[in-house]
Amino acid sequence: xxxxxxxxxxxxxxxxxxxxxxxxVEWLPFDRNQLSALNIxxxxxxxxxxHIVTAVKDDSPENLxxxxxxxxxKVIVEDFQPSEYVSFRAYLNYPEDEGIIQNEELSGHxxxxxxxxxxxxLVEVENGSDGWVSLDVLTRIIVxxxxxxxxxxxxxxxxxxxxxxxxxxMDESSKRTKFLLIMADDISVRPATPNDFFxxxxxxxxxxxxxxxxxxxxxxxxxFLFRGNTGQIAVSNNxxxxxxxxxxxxxxxxxxxxxxxxxxIIWHLWDESxxxxxxxxxxxxGDITSLTKAQNWIARASSDAxxxxxxxxxxxxxxTDFVDDLTKEDxxxxxxxxxxxxxxxxMIDSQVTTKRVNDTQKVxxxxxxxxxxxxxxxxxxxxxxxxxxxxxxxQNTKSLxxxxxxxxxxxxxxxxxxxxxAGSVIIxxxxxxxxxYATPNWPWLTQLxxxxxxxxxxxxxxxxxxIGVFVFLRLSKRKLESTAVKRQLGSNVIGKRCxxxxxxxxxxxxxxxxxxxxxxxxxxxxxxxxxxxxKKGHPDLDYITLIYDxxxxxxxxMDFETPDMTLDLETCYESILKEMTDAGVFNDxxxxxxx
Numbered sequence: 249x250x251x252x253x254x255x256x257x258x259x260x261x262x263x264x265x266x267x268x269x270x271x272x273v274e275w276l277p278f279d280r281n282q283l284s285a286l287n288i289x290x291x292x293x294x295x296x297x298x299h300i301v302t303a304v305k306d307d308s309p310e311n312l313x314x315x316x317x318x319x320x321x322k323v324i325v326e327d328f329q330p331s332e333y334v335s336f337r338a339y340l341n342y343p344e345d346e347g348i349i350q351n352e353e354l355s356g357h358x359x360x361x362x363x364x365x366x367x368x369x370l371v372e373v374e375n376g377s378d379g380w381v382s383l384d385v386l387t388r389i390i391v392x393x394x395x396x397x398x399x400x401x402x403x404x405x406x407x408x409x410x411x412x413x414x415x416x417x418m419d420e421s422s423k424r425t426k427f428l429l430i431m432a433d434d435i436s437v438r439p440a441t442p443n444d445f446f447x448x449x450x451x452x453x454x455x456x457x458x459x460x461x462x463x464x465x466x467x468x469x470x471x472f473l474f475r476g477n478t479g480q481i482a483v484s485n486n487x488x489x490x491x492x493x494x495x496x497x498x499x500x501x502x503x504x505x506x507x508x509x510x511x512x513i514i515w516h517l518w519d520e521s522x523x524x525x526x527x528x529x530x531x532x533x534g535d536i537t538s539l540t541k542a543q544n545w546i547a548r549a550s551s552d553a554x555x556x557x558x559x560x561x562x563x564x565x566x567x568t569d570f571v572d573d574l575t576k577e578d579x580x581x582x583x584x585x586x587x588x589x590x591x592x593x594x595m596i597d598s599q600v601t602t603k604r605v606n607d608t609q610k611v612x613x614x615x616x617x618x619x620x621x622x623x624x625x626x627x628x629x630x631x632x633x634x635x636x637x638x639x640x641x642x643q644n645t646k647s648l649x650x651x652x653x654x655x656x657x658x659x660x661x662x663x664x665x666x667x668x669x670a671g672s673v674i675i676x677x678x679x680x681x682x683x684x685y686a687t688p689n690w691p692w693l694t695q696l697x698x699x700x701x702x703x704x705x706x707x708x709x710x711x712x713x714x715i716g717v718f719v720f721l722r723l724s725k726r727k728l729e730s731t732a733v734k735r736q737l738g739s740n741v742i743g744k745r746c747x748x749x750x751x752x753x754x755x756x757x758x759x760x761x762x763x764x765x766x767x768x769x770x771x772x773x774x775x776x777x778x779x780x781x782x783k784k785g786h787p788d789l790d791y792i793t794l795i796y797d798x799x800x801x802x803x804x805x806m807d808f809e810t811p812d813m814t815l816d817l818e819t820c821y822e823s824i825l826k827e828m829t830d831a832g833v834f835n836d837x838x839x840x841x842x843x
Contacts, residue, residue, distance in 0.1 A: 261382035262450045265432035265483065268370040268381055270390065272397055273498040276405070277562040278362040279414050280331040286404060290330040290336070296599035321400050326355075333359040340396050352396060362562065366397045366426075380436070383454045390428060390458065398422045399694050415555050416509050418516075424509070427502040428459060428479030429494055433481045435471065442472055455481070478505070494705065497576065503567065510559060517549055523747045738817040739807045740829040746803040750832040751796060761791065765798075773799045780808070780824075787820045788812045803833070 283779070321340045328334040340352035355367045399422060402410065407548070413421035437451065440768035442465035445451050456462050459476025466473040469713045471484035482494055526541040766773045774796055780789040793807040808820060828834070 253570075253822040262437065263386055263432060263454045264380045264382045264436040265430070265481075266381075267379045267430045267432060270368050270370060270387065270393065271429040271431070271498065272366045272394060273495065273502045274364050274424070274426040275362045275499070275503045275563075275566065276358075276364050276401070277409055277559055278358065278360060279562065279565070280360045282406060282409065283334070283358065283360045284331040285406065287328050287330050287334055288326075289404065290323060290325050290334065292325045292330070292334060321403070323404075331360060338400055340400060352393070354397065355402075361566040363566075363570070364401065365495060365499075366393075367427065368393065378434075383458050386430070387457050394426055395422065397426070398424060410484075412555055412559055415552055416506070416513050416559065416701070418513065425478060425505060427498045427505060429498045430458070430479070430481045430492065431494070432481070432483045432485045433485055433487065442467060445472075445474070447507075454829070458462075473545065499570065503563070503570075507563065510556070510563075513552075516554060517552060520545065520549065635663065736810050736813060736815065736817060737807070738820055740811070740821050741805050742803045744803050744834060745801055746796065746833050747835050748796075748798055748801050750835060751794075751803065751828075754828060754831045754833055755794065771800060772797050773804075777805065786827075787815055787823055792824060 321338050324337045324339075329554060335355070335357045338356055340354065350366070357363075357365045370386075372387055402422065405413075408423070413424070417424050417631060418534050424691045439445065439451075446462065452462055455474055455665045456476065459474060459479035459481060463475045466475070468482060468490060469484035469486050471482070471487070473483075473490075474481040474686065480498065481492060482490055485488065524542050524545050526580070527545075546660075643739065665769045754777050755778055758780065760776060760777070760778045762777035764775045774792065777791055777793045780786070780792050789811055790809045790811060794803070795805040795807075796803045806821070806824065808824065810817075810820060
């Protein structure tokens with residue numbers, strides 16, 4: 249690895265290392281099937297000269313040229329067994345900040361039980377000479393290398409593995425910590441005793457910025473071994489002899505680091521579950537929004553609990569395979585070999601880690617049981633609200649039916665009154681004609697009554713006029729009724745995110761006849777009825793009603809009414825929607841302004 253940067257800081261460099269080799273170790277959820285899929289992806293069987301690997305999605309697959317903006321790496325397989333392991337070299341080609349020139353060629357090794365090792369020799373560093381590099385500069389290189397390796401391995405993992413990592417690291421898996429192992433031939437500071445490095449000042453501070461909290465310093469060969477909670481530094485002129493032991497110790501520590509993050513996400517879910525219980529309590533008081541929030545969280549948390557159980561299975565299998573690998577007899581190792589003593593300590597640590605995994609299994613079972621209980625309770629609460637809503641609808645239907653019957657009775661009574669009124673009017677008219685109120689001097693009328701048929705003819709004329717007037721009134725009433733009900737109503741559920749600023753500007757340009765606001769939890773439901781614009785070429789509408797959630801920036805529903813029975817409601821809807829689109833109501837670019 250060669251690095252030339254733009255470091256302009258004035259540093260006080262106390263500790264320097266010579267001929268540095270960097271190894272990053274981590275545990276990832278792997279099994280033999282996924283390892284086999286990885287070898288197929290890398291086309292390991294044909295031993296190609298290398299593959300360009302990137303996590304960037306090709307948004308234009310129909311084009312012959314794929315542009316990756318420089319975010320890619322070249323992977324060359326060195327050795328493999330289809331379902332056991334793969335060793336490779338990777339040439340990273342990731343963009344760097346201006347002024348930085350960095351050539352990264354890494355070696356990598358992945359096996360079926362999740363041990364992942366990245367290694368690099370530090371060839372040249374800015375302001376370095378004769379292979380010496382300070383811990384201050386080395387810290388920056390390690391941070392960059394940690395993020396680059398995460399980006400590289402992300403392009404090799406399956407979507408399922410990426411989901412597991414995103415769960416544990418809360419969607420920040422690209423920034424996850426790896427266990428660091430630094431091996432060097434020499435160190436610039438050699439105090440009288442190893443404990444002198446615990447000075448609480450410059451020496452200890454420089455070491456801890458690389459390997460975390462410094463636990464202890466041991467002598468190995470003619471050098472030192474610095475152990476921290478996130479890394480180790482081994483310095484010796486024969487450090488290569490300790491490489492295998494150091495890597496095995498590093499993998500044991502990497503599993504424990506992952507287990508710490510894994511346990512943290514479990515307790516995070518427990519803490520969230522207490523907050524959801526409060527939402528369920530609110531739902532008991534009638535807050536439907538809180539019930540919906542609780543149900544959504546329970547669905548997500550239940551899925552997370554299942555995935556956490558899957559990770560636990562991977563962890564248990566990995567530790568079992570790791571311990572089996574450690575216990576294989578190596579005839580080249582003597583009984584008092586310090587490396588063998590180191591491996592025994594690793595096996596003891598692995599047993600402790602196994603116990604932690606088993607304890608975590610109990611917590612997972614408890615979390616899953618709690619999810620089931622919360623889900624059942626929320627479902628029962630939802631059914632209660634549904635029953636209440638159903639009863640309310642039934643009551644409304646009953647009230648509507650009673651109102652309909654009352655209207656029918658009132659209509660029948662009105663018809664009877666119309667009949668009586670028509671008869672009264674006709675009788676009055678006839679009485680005026682035949683002389684009840686005045687006696688007209690009509691000779692033909694006198695002769696008619698003297699003939700004996702006059703009263704009968706008057707009665708027949710009266711009844712005929714009565715029936716005629718009644719028919720005329722009924723026909724006039726039906727015509728008025730038919731004119732009143734000739735209207736079309738349109739109701740459409742929109743269900744789209746919207747720009748609240750643009751939507752309210754669209755509404756304010758019209759004459760608003762009604763505005764109401766309802767608040768439910770975090771939601772603010774606004775209902776606005778306004779008159780449509782009288783523009784040529786637009787449908788003839790009486791009003792438009794818009795229902796939207798101002799807090800969530802969500803357009804829920806649109807209603808409108810038209811007196812034109814020949815209009816197509818779909819055409820009216822599309823016309824209004826087009827006008828709103830032209831006004832920028834559905835423009836995502838202005839969401840920041842509306843927040």
